Amino acid sequence: MPGEFPIPPINEVNLDDVLAALADRLRRAVVLELMNRAPGEYPCSSFTLPKAKSTRTHHWRVLRQAGLIRQRDAGNGSFVRLRDEFTEHFPGLLEVVKAGDRASALTKSPASGTDADHS
Template sequence: MAVESTRARSLTHVDPAEVPLQAALDALADPVRRSILRDLAVHDEWTRACGTFDLPVKKATASHHFSVLRAAGLIEQRDEGARRLNRLRRSEFDSAFPGLLSATIDRDDD
């Protein structure tokens, strides 16, 4: 039986249907977070580790951005060894907020 690490137990995932609209809008308002979502949108699920994103922020700030995205129901994360992999929860988020994700990340106006 595998023992779940403390790090993995710290991951909480919110159902996008339970996310208030303002929290979703706040998560999508930041250009760094939108760049993370755009990147995830063009890659296969579970192929992008947090440390592989080219972000203009320090590691602690990047961790905060991933946490905000997770809390807003936009991404799901899982630990695989020392890496934390990410998945865009597009279909789940679109069910809760139809068109919002596309309207925000499918644009090049950052």
């Protein structure tokens, strides 16, 4: 597709690169947000990433090179979407990441309501 940034063939995508990309909380948040949105592509500018263009560019490049996303240039902006064939290549991986992120958020936030240990 014209304007699409290069990505590795799906059979060359390896787990080490994927896990390294997802180890960064900002990149993981982008992938999780893409998972939660309706299927399709979205403007890169619609994601919360650092303001410095070079830093945003770095995060998008890491996600592309890891094989997680597709990104295309469209004039003054670019668009991103999850790579369709990723879930076929690593079935269940993104769901595990999503569940782990949810569990991590629960352990970091204070419990609401009454605490059974303090009755």
